[in-house]
Amino acid sequence: MGACIAALRGKVAGKTNDSHGISDQSLPTAESTDDSVNNRNGKFNKCIRGEESISSGDMHGKEGSDLSKSLTSLWGVLSKTEFADFFRAHPELLKSNSAAVMCTGAFRPGELVGAYCVVKELPGGTVGRSFLVKAVDDSGPPTPTVTTPEVEDSGKREFVFKVMTFINRKNLVEPVLDDKRALMNLTGDGLLRPVHLLLDEGNETVISVTPFLKEGSCARLAGKLEEDRLLSILRDVASALRLLHSHNIYHCNLKLENVLLREDGKACLADAALWRIFSTQSRDCLLFNGELACMPPEMFMIDEADNQSKDASKVDIWGFGLFMYRLAYGREPFDIEGKALEQVCELVSVDRLQFPQRNWSIASSLEDAIRVCLDDDPERRPTVPGLFSFSLFRNHNFNSVVAGGSVGLPGFRASHNDTGPSGGRSGSDNYIRWAYPRYHWRKNVSLDEMLGSGGICETYRVHLRRHPSKQFVMKVLKRSVLKAASQYRISTDDLRHALAVSRLINHPNVLNLLEIVDSRDGCFASQQLAKSRFLYAEFPPLLNHKNPLFTLKQMLADVLQGLFVLHLNGVPHLRLTPSNIFYELGVGFRVSDFGPLFLAREEIVESMETDQPLYSVPQWVVDDLKVPIHMSRFSLDVFCVGLLAASALPSVLHEDWYRFSNSEGCILDVKGVCEKVKNASLYLKPMLVDFILQALTNPATTVRDLMNHSYLSDAIDVSRLDEMKPLNISPADMEMAVSERFTTTDESGLWNVLGHDPAAGNGHLWCSMFRNEALPDGCIRSGIQSVNEVAAARRVPFVKKLVCGLCRCELPIVLFLCDKCDDYIRCAKCSLVDTHADDHKLSPHLVHTVGQDGVDGNFFALLVPTCNICVAQSLEALEMQANLPHGTLTKDITTQSVTAERALRRLTLAKLNPGPKVLPKVSDTEGETWEEEVASCRETRNTELLLHQFELNTVPKELFDPPLLHVASIDLSYNKLTSLPDDLALLCNLRSVSVAHNALTVLPDSMGELRQLDRLDASHNKLKDLPLTFVKLRKLSTVTLDFNEFSGLPRVLDDLIVATASTPQLSTIYLAENTNITRFPDYTNLAILPTLKLALDNEPSVYQTYLNENLAEKLPNIGMLWNKIYPDRIVDNVFCGSLRTTQSQVVYDKLGIKNLLTVGRDLVPVPPVGGKHLVISLDDIEEADIRCTFDEAVNFIDMSVEKGEGCLVHCFAGLSRSATTVIAYFMMKRGMRLGDAYQLTKRGRPSIYPNEGFFRQMIELDGELFPDDPPLQLEDIGRESPNVRV
Incomplete structure (x- = not known):
């Protein structure tokens, strides 16, 4: 049968771009299956939520009542084709995907389908038929479920219909739709997401509507890519797979034709979420479909493959290995053409990979990655997150197309002294690679994505952690600018002056820096985020009737004006390449990444004396770099302007910049460039040719000379150049040019009240608040945006103040929000008498963050429902602070939120399964037992052990046999414990212990041996004192003892303050709701502490002592939190x-x-x-x-x-x-x-x-x-x- 199938596939391969597809000629038209195709106008416009449907007869005739009837209907179509005899001999292939494709009807050009008009049919594929369509109105597709970057561009009205017939597998319709819906709600530019899903009423045909990417697939680039560009595409695809897998969505058809290219050059994974179509096919059907070369050997090893049991993630890893090989080398990794099935299975199951020779620095690491992905044993293949630990991805990063993220040009070594294989001076201690945990600025910002990396810096898009709208660029320099100044004997004053200019310069054609930090943690710089395209991604043409401002002449004019201002202030650019110039709509062309922060003149000069000079430039350029800055003509920048102008010739842009950077020892032939320019006189105007030759060959030329050139006479007004003055840089400006820490702070308002953020430790809540963030491996991700998934935070806009809608009082921390009316807000007092609707409920929320949206001056607040704060103590503290009745904020804490939080927090630090985790469903965790929690903690080596709300009477001995030494935090709250075992001390690495809401009367002396203990929560018990051994807990900072029976400050805490007087750690003591406390604590030792937050009841004698003795002034280090239970x-x-x-x-x-x-x-x-x-x-x-x-x-x-x-x-x-x-x-x-x-x-x-x-x-x-x-x-x-x- 294999030979028959191969012959049939060869006959129907047709003229598709998919070698395994079915040709247009072999497809029956819609007219051959149904005469009512014209009746479909306007009917195929329903979203999956579905307002309207079409009859199944519109595409496939009458609907069958079961699979046999569907196959009968399918056979009714195929029996009329030339392949009738084949399917009669092999009826099992009626269940194949190709059989369904062969029976998919076609739309005619000009036909209206809902809000779309069919333009033409596109080449077919292995899943369905594709059609290019246009939106028929000016407003875009009707009520799009998801907005993509392509849809946001109002000028792009073209979409693609992917028409898929499920007549022979109707059981797959809902699972595939579920995956497609999930895909629509994911975030990330690396996935081509549907904007609509259309379905016929017979549940037989699905149309996935996606944006049309005119750049096409990366198949045309196979075997032709430079190293940097190859790596960029591989990382884009790997990142897209990581996002898919983190939400249990797979691809299983990862071929070159399914990776498309956006206009900005980034790769985009298409046709995702169709994996179930492949995983449910038999081996014979897979062979007939032509998917043999895309599937791993386990899919073909048995006669009746139960492919649904296969690990789809490992299928994708195999596919990614094939993809890497095909893209890198432009050939197939296995020679399976004409081979029988048994031969193919044997061939791909042994190590017969042959790698063509490539002069790449990544050749070895690329081969290693491909080999491990193409391992015939799926268990030995890595996970997608595991791929990012490979040297191929760990040591090489990629270029940006976002302003502020420029790091290099594909095919152009944009940097120097790289730590990678191609760099020099890798041993210098000034050139280091910082790991994520070292970035001290990440305390206040969240990392959205890595924009790129070169030898000079890594670039990230970030936002303030609690103000997601405030985005900017963070650059991580690979060397200390201050150490570099010392190494190259650069004047400190000159350096600080240049850095001050880099920050203070204000010119539309220059992108300045916001802050510069150089400390022991590294060298960093923040910069404005401007979503734009760099020249290497889209070089301006000579003429542009569509946008006259995006032309070569205007680019040269803008760049020269920016350079003139820099040179006027004594700052050269030194890195003026197409990767450091971008076009911003409404502003013009701008230069970025200039000055000594990124590269100093002395560094270039020194490199010229080595065998790896940074640039290949004429000697007169090097000579100018050696003269004092005040005498310089800035010839390197002038030379680069000439090369930019010559880049109107594609060969200069794609080849000579590569040589300019001296990549792999290539030498720039300046004479050759000049000859190219002269020979292109029919293409380039004589004045432009003269401009280029002057910049590339005349040592006396300055930027001002080029601005006065006749070529730019109508583009630059030079009459005011003499009026321009340099910046007045004061000594204070120079001193503040570089700091040790960023001044940008972004604390939650709750932090100011509580001293901590109760949401920070709540993964369930945090994921829903900031679900769009791109996080590093090991963090939890919640990319699904369905409001039905987790309603853990709400975003409420307001103008000036967040106020109660009735009494108009300001609401800084706590408010009550209607569950159905977004703008219905009340204070706690007014919420008690609210009756605005019978079926509406007001629930308490915390004002977690207040941020500013856009430039209109309006604000927004992120509101956190108190039911999703699982730690009651924080809410009790807020009740004290706001003088709310006890239980106002804590009564709605649900078991569900605690259960979900337990599962999610368990994932937070799991080390055996690195990579983004998915927020679990509550239904998946409701039935968990403490045994399962302990076993999971032991297996995954999670540092958190969460045993709250298990109705425990004793602490399980399983914690100590053997001891869970890796555990740093244990939560035993909300149980029925009357005592704690001495064995608790065996968990010697504990830093946090919570035993709140139990019935404890004493704590064991052995707890004094927990020398790493930082936080203890023993609230809501029956404690009267603490063990004297607590004096050994030198790292203890927070003690929560509310709702106990203490009669005063425990004596051991007083002793601990004295014992740690030289290195005080204790900073928070909660003693509220201890009715036996009738005296203010002895404050002699409390005064030792630098800061202390002390919570007490406002018991009359205690409070009067505080007032009468004027302790507010005597103890300025103590912040009192009065629990006002006494009138x-x-x-x-x-x-x-x-x-x-x-x-x-x-x-x-x-x-x-x-x-x-x-x-x-x-x-x-x-x-x-x-x-x-x-x-x-x-x-x-x-x-x-x-x-x-x-x-x-x-x-x-x-x-x-x-x-x-x-x-x-x-x-x-x-x-x-x-x-x-x-x-x-x-x-x-x-x-x-x-x-x-x-x-x-x-x-x-x-x-x-x-x-x-x-x-x-x-x-x-x-x-x-x-x-x-x-x-x-x-x-x-x-x-x-x-x-x-x-």
């Missing part, structure tokens, strides 16, 4: 407080409070046991009539006072309604004027502030009670007149 005493038996002060019987008992007066609506306090509770329903708004409540409220207070019982008057915050009521009591029952009553209440509770409406009513009350007294002096009580008649 304020105004006078004997009269207290005023917030809702938070009404939740503890202990508080009532301590203060003698028997009666509770609630002034507010829907407040839920805990009334005193055996006392009375009066509720006055009233909202805190200016229009509310509080005077009508005075009689009832004041009588209730007076009754309590008369009995000698304490009365607590409260509202939500204890500022307005309750304060007004207490003031009214003093006025009505004690005969006080408003001013005296207000001041008395304010002395007891300084934060009171009745709203303007309530204050106006109190003024009116004062007028009625004291009509004959002098007018009120409102300024004495710190209030302005509310415009009422007194």
